Amino acid sequence: MNNKIFNLCIVFICINFVACNSIKSNDYKELERPNIVLILVDDLGWSDTSFMGNPVYETPNLDKLSNESVVFSNAYAPAANCAPSRACIMSGKNTPFHGIYTVGSSERGKSKNRKLIPTKNTVTLSDSIVTIAEALKKHGYTSASIGKWHLGEDPKTQGFNINVAGSHAGHPKSYFSPYKNKNIEDGTKGEYLTDRITNEAINFISANKEKPFFLYLPYFTVHTPLQGKQHLIEKYKSKIKNDQRFNPMYGAMVESMDDNVGKLLNSLKTLKIEENTIVIFMSDNGGLASVSTQFPLRAGKGSYYEGGIRVPCIIKWPKKIEKTKKTNAVISGLDIFPTLMDIVNDKNDYNLEGTSLLPLLTENKSVKERSLVWHFPIYLQGVNTKKDDARDSLFRTRPGSVIRKGKWKLHEYFENGELELYDLDTDIGERINLIEDNQEKAQELLDELNTWREARQAPVPKELNPDYSLLK
Template identity: 50%
Template sequence: MKKTKYLFTLLTCLFVHLSGAQNKPNIVLINVDDMGWKDVSYMGSKFYETPNIDDLASQGIIFLNGYAASANCAPSRACLMSGQWTPRHGVYTVGPSNRGKVEDRKLIPTENTWYLSKDFEIIPQVLQKNGYTTCHAGKWHVDDDPTGFGFDYNYGGGKNGHPISYYPPYKNVKSLEEEGDMYLTDLLTKKSIGFIEEAEKPFFLYFSTYAIHTPINPVRSLIPKYRAKEKDGGHKNVNYATMIENLDRNIGLLIESLKEKGVYENTLIIFTSDNGGLHGITDQKPLRAGKGSYYEGGIREPFFFVWPNKLKKPRTSDVQITNMDIYPTILAAAGIKDHQGNLDGDDLLPVLKSKNKKLERTLFWHFPIYLQAYVMKGFVPEHRDPLFRTRPGSAMRKGNWKLHYYFEDKGIELYDLANDLGEQNNIASQHPEVVKELMAELEQWWKETNAPIPTELNPKYQPQSK
């Protein structure tokens, strides 16, 4: 009798465990590389075509004020995966911090941390510990190997920030065996679909294709279509447009695979980009500048959430969110409550489910280093100066106020984004009380995050070179 009771209890526990695992949502995180705020047609582009992305977005919650936590690749991805501000992990850029000509740099920049420390417990690790099977496909860029950070499978991820070519041989895209002449984005999608088809447990797929980062290798079959198409302002690069359409087609195939397996209704899908589009190849007007800049064009992204079984009222939202919110939102969606680390983002489920229509907080960006500008034919820079996309400084957004602060000259710019989305009219001198309030909050944030502030003068600096 005791054995029968024990067996019944054991089977009941096993059933509850398996039922709980089956009820956990699958999670697909799509993080596009270098896709700007207006590089999708649902945000207004008339040249780029993204029907699959548009259709997916129409089924969820589109955030018009969605941000990356940094303006370039590696730090943005480190923030997303760790859920923490840049001063906490120290990844500020790609490579060294002393970029640009030495004689143009007034300050000695803060030393950059090239890769994310193993001290951080990131999204796939927490999910893996809680019964998920995890897969990374595409660009990783925060250390050598995603499998050391909680991924069961890795297709193409390493420390490299881009392929040498999207056509074989990809050369520096490791852990991915080439298949004929297959375009890299197509192959990563094929591997991802294979993972979805075979996954038996709840799964987490980080679909982080290298596209649409440089090199701008066109999808050859699409070139005639875009050569014949009418250009739309700064959206005119034929080769880039073919890469966007190819990415969109692959995202459509990915979503179709979820439906064919019967798991689409129980899958949380998150779509965003790691930073703004590369200015000169594409354009984000009315937003100013692009990748590498902390004006809106460098950090505001296409950003939406789809969860058919939970989010039943598709809509747009003006709530200001950041890619650091993805971590706590995934934890909440998966019912994981035992995470011990510090998270700087917020759980967005109350906003997604319309329980909260506001999320009042201040967003910060910190960049205590230099990032040089680049020269491109026909390109008119929209940065603060022609030598650097960003000089050492911080930026913050509170409500509709956007403040930029620069360490070299203590320069301050203040914009009212409600009336000046393009950040063209610096109104700092007209609102000293606002500047005072925001600067006090920024200084407090520096203290709380132990943000490094560069102050040491560069002895090789030559002011006349500016």
Template identity: 45%
Template sequence: MLSCALYAQNKRMNVVFIMADDLGLNDTGYTGSDFYETPNIDKLSEEGMVFTNAYSSAANSAPSRACFMSGMYTPRHGIFTVSPPDRGDRTKRKLIPIPNVEDLRKDIPTMGELFKRNGYRCGHVGKWHLGDDEDGTGPLSRGFDVNVAGGRAGTPYSYYYPYCNNKGMCHIGLEKGKQGEYLTDRLTDEAVAFIKESAHGEKPFFLYLAHHAVHTPITAPQSIVDKYEKKVKGKYHTNSVYAAMVETLDNSVGKICGIIDSLGISDNTIIIFNSDNGGSEPITDNYTVRGGKGMPYEGGNRVPLIVKWPDVTKAGKISDCPVNNIDFFSTFQMYLEGKIGDELDGTDIYPLLSNEKSSIERDLFWHFPAYLESYTDNGKGFRAKPYTSVRSGKWKLIYYYENENTELFDLDKDPLEEYDLSCVNEEMVSILKKKIFSWIERVNAPVPTKLNPYYEGD
């Protein structure tokens, strides 16, 4: 088996990375939806390699995307949440959260810059959420040759042309269009155009297609909604409009894969499908895991992941090895340059993809020194209070800063995280707390300690 460095010297593959927004673990057919239809994503899962323990590095959008784009955990770049960090009822927040950074700092290398310096033509289409081109923090300043629609927006200004909100803010690069045009379809068309322009050029290409779907607002073309209104609802999934949004996302995957095939470049193009964080409950139901977007439980950061790497991945191969979206930077740097930068936190997962290894032994960490209000009870409760968590093998520990309490779960026996074992396995709690504190010191993670003067108790 060729090493990554030697492989890269022989053949530089095109890379297409499709990032869904808020797509839950069970929101596709191949991951068990009983209502949504995703034949194109399912087909890709049959052609590529499926990871059943794939994680985002944060439970909501901006920090997850910053980690993905930089290959670094949240303490390295300071994007811990979608600002502000002090969300929710201030009288219920015991601690003052750590200040949050909104844009990815200019001194932090990006995946776009990695591909660019290795001779790639780089295109960004869709949601950036890490800055803006006007001040040098957008895609065009971070290694991308083309940027369509990428700016600070975390929520789409509108899902319909002219893609503007009521304040007159519009997604860039989408000025020309037709009434009724749907954002997911338009972004797909822009991505197809980039692929066509790049397919037979002198340079290989890297396309980052970052959809806004299926993020709120929940809206979709009525013709597709009508289809699901007539369909028998599932036990877990019942929302016809959300189902229609999922279908438009799936159609996008089908069109991207289709144009790659029709241009004759499928043997030289890596296709990756992923989501930035877990599904947003109660809009959807992440029924095989606990919780959803923004929460410290598996539903917050377990996501679908498919990798189709020609001549490397085996069709239909399934891996249960835990992987994280910070791993992509390390993997591609090793593939392109034969090394992994000391500043990176991810690992090279090529040995998993090529079946050289079936597992990689390491711990995964999440750090959230902020507050995030609940989607239910009018936002009076919280999806998350300040915590750090670790997954080490089958064990997961969540350490909460307000009262220094913990939750311990055996994910092999208890994937729904129903049984907190902190009180019955104090030895494992002690082991994992030491891992957390050691990691905090290693990455210089800031932790909240100052008391909130407005706190009135729970």
């Protein structure tokens, strides 16, 4: 009898041991699905934050974040303006795949100034395209898009459980309530939209802290209309005085954005989920040169010179990133999707065009050198002839493709086949065209561009525009 009791006790202990280990295993798996916060600021330039060296605009919270993270000095947006960049990030595919090249019509500027008939533009990301949110949903993530969507009327058709403020709109009617936005209720009169968006994001985090979540936080700021809090505007008026390189209204918006990023990060700490939350901070494209100079980079938003596509980028993940640093690794917004899939160990073939940054982040490995390509078969009109710092006074860019490989960057323009070649190691401002003395290198990059376009059936406009003034 005693032996039977003893055997039953042993069985009971074994069952409990297995059960406990099973719980621990499940808990461990839960920990291996980190919370994900992707902060995408609208039109924030590479040169617009103090952690990247701006001498005027104050971003103390981003400065602190940068000291706790991996900071990328060679980070690129997948496109030079809002909608195509966001479509690339969300889909992991470059512009020829989804056909979103700009906002609205591709026939920008005056017809008489356009030599070619531009490729037609797609304005909505197709629901058939798999997004980051849809891929993460298979791994048990609850997803929210809080802020500017710009790729359709509702991100909930593309994998997000929650949508706050997102629609096709590319900018707010007002940064102060009433917002006149159908997807966010107005707050008290004078409430500031950037504050409200952050509060909504914190509410989402608080409600989902016990399970893995994906928070996509695409702030409307610092996109126009330029509207800041009055006390900050006065502060920057005093700082800037008559220096035309800076804008006090813009400075106020940058600082408010920074205040809110700090508030969001503090909420992760307060809720005790900071350690297992990966935070990615990035801009969707370069800063608008007519508002804030992108020196030492050339041009700004809408241009495929460095000022239009090089952006600030920070990645923090306390649980996994042991060594914080500033790296010169060349990365793209296209790398976000594959990085997140690597993190959750998703082996599905989404045919993504970027590369996972996880080995760099967690093992301090280098990113394998690869070429980055931008394809823009349309026109984008100029804003300010003097401040645009563009190739000509009429357009921020004309139809063409651009490739960066190592230190070399080649621009090709479809209207006349002209090429520009720059050595970014010695000429980050793209002022000295080296095409004449480096024909072999230029041809190598041009051949690679042609191969890239052929593989993707990327459209190259060739039909002449009958309205073009020089044809008459």
